Structure formats: C-alpha cells, structure tokens
Amino acid sequence: MKKLLLLVALVAFTFNAKAQIETPQPSPASKLEQKVGLTDVTLEYSRPGVRGRTIFGDLVPYGKLWRAGANKNTMVTFSDNITIGDQTLKAGSYAIFVKPMKGSWEVYFYTDTNNWGAPKNWDDSKVAAKITVETHDVPFNVETYTIDVNQITNNGAALEFIWEKTYAAVPFSVPTETKVASAINRVMQGPGANDYYAAAVYYLEEGKDIKQAKQWIDKAISMVDKPQFWQYRKQALIYAEAGDKKGAIKAAKKSLKGAEEAGNADYVKMNTDSLKAWGAM
Known part of the structure; x- marks a missing residue:
C-alpha cells in the first residue's frame, strides 16, 4: 500500500513538474x-x-x-x-x-x-x-x-x-487643441518663461496667430538670463513666419553662435541653412 501511495505521489509530482513548462x-x-x-x-x-x-x-x-x-x-x-x-x-x-x-x-x-x-x-x-x-x-x-x-x-x-x-x-x-487652449488660458494668469515658450511654439507649429506667437516668444526670451540656442532658433522661425526677416536673421545668428559653442552640429546646420535662405550668408 505504501509503495502504491509513493508511486501515485511520484506520478503527480512528475505531472506537476511538466505542467510548469512554458511553451x-x-x-x-x-x-x-x-x-x-x-x-x-x-x-x-x-x-x-x-x-x-x-x-x-x-x-x-x-x-x-x-x-x-x-x-x-x-x-x-x-x-x-x-x-x-x-x-x-x-x-x-x-x-x-x-x-x-x-x-x-x-x-x-x-x-x-x-x-x-x-x-x-x-x-x-x-x-x-x-x-x-x-x-x-x-x-x-x-x-x-x-x-x-x-x-x-x-x-x-x-x-x-x-x-x-x-x-x-x-x-x-483627440482634444489636444481644447486641452492646450485651456492650459494656456490658465497659466497666462501668471506664466513663466517656459509657458510663454511652449505656447509660442505650439502656435507656430499649428499655424495659429503668428503675431501672438511672436509676442510670447519675445516674452519668453526676455525672462531668461541666458537664452539657449534652441530658444533663439524658435524665435527665428517665428519671426520668419511673421514676415520679419531682419528679426529672424538676428535671432538665427544668436542661435548659430550658441550652437557652435555647444558643439551641436544639427542646430549649426539648421541655422546656417536658414541664414543662407534668408540671404544673410
């Protein structure tokens, strides 16, 4: 009887062990x-x-x-x-x-x-x-x-x-426009440089009021002690879209200088290409 129980237990153990195999x-x-x-x-x-x-x-x-x-x-x-x-x-x-x-x-x-x-x-x-x-x-x-x-x-x-x-x-x-508009309206009660920058870039990319985008990017730049080359790059693009080529060239040159100092080849090329297209190089 003990041998029979032992055999049953062994078979059960073997079956359970096999059941753990993942295929x-x-x-x-x-x-x-x-x-x-x-x-x-x-x-x-x-x-x-x-x-x-x-x-x-x-x-x-x-x-x-x-x-x-x-x-x-x-x-x-x-x-x-x-x-x-x-x-x-x-x-x-x-x-x-x-x-x-x-x-x-x-x-x-x-x-x-x-x-x-x-x-x-x-x-x-x-x-x-x-x-x-x-x-x-x-x-x-x-x-x-x-x-x-x-x-x-x-x-x-x-x-x-x-x-x-x-x-x-x-x-x-998706309700992106509604959510962004709500966020913009909310933070404009007391926005920081990042808020102005984000709002300006969104308006540029979505083809919205470029004059408003120009005001926001200027505000963002003015609130930063040392604006970065990517911020000047967006300012240049917004100015260009607004038809202010002189302002776009000025911002692009600042972006180019900052990108060269940072060793960022992508931004160096983008600004160089833009300045050539705008007749500044």
Missing part, C-alpha cells in the same frame, strides 16, 4: 502604448498568424462578429474623451469587435471588456461607438495580425488593422 503561444499577446497629442492610447490584443489559411471570408466569416484578434478580447484604452466619426467616445477602456464585409468593416467599441470572444448576448446599449470603414487590398501577405496607431498628428491618428491581404483604418481625433 510559445500560437497567438502571442501584445501591448502597445502610444501618445497622440496629449492623449494616451493603449492597445492590448493577441496576434494570430495566417499559417496557410484563408482568413477573411473563411476563418473569419463575412457578416459575423469577430473579436478583432485571438484569445481574450482586443481592448483599447483612451485617457481622454476622443471622437470617432461624429461620436464621442468617453475616456476609458473598450473591447473592439469587427463585422467584416467584402470591401468594408463595421467596427464596434463595446463597453463590456470582460468577454472571451463575442458576447453571448450582444447588448446594443453597450456599443459606445460604431463606424463603417473601407478595407483595402494589400499587395503582399501579412503573416501576423497587427493593430497599430499610425497617421499621428497633434489632433488625431488612426487605429490600423492589417492581416493576410486586408487593411482597414479607423480614424479618431
């Missing part, structure tokens, strides 16, 4: 974190492979809901309210579901993220946003299913899906 998953998990403007976007999903199969219209049937990945539901998280089409998607996490069609996809953002696959009982009230997007043929085979955040600007980006020979993209916008 690669056929659809490995992936996590992507991307900043879009001032909004954090996080994607969590599993990545199946084609492995010689026909995907859309076969493994993933047309007209049926798909979890946009494998294993646990594909999930996206936004740190701010964002806009998809004409719909506002509140900050938070959403499961992504797709209904593939020939030539288009219906993409759903679902508030219940705890399902494993499509919900057993679909609830339309949990659809926070829905959009139909065109699909495009890819001229080569994409073996591993991929979701990415691309086409990034200060004010938006696109969730891009690509697998086998199919590509689809869901554009979305």
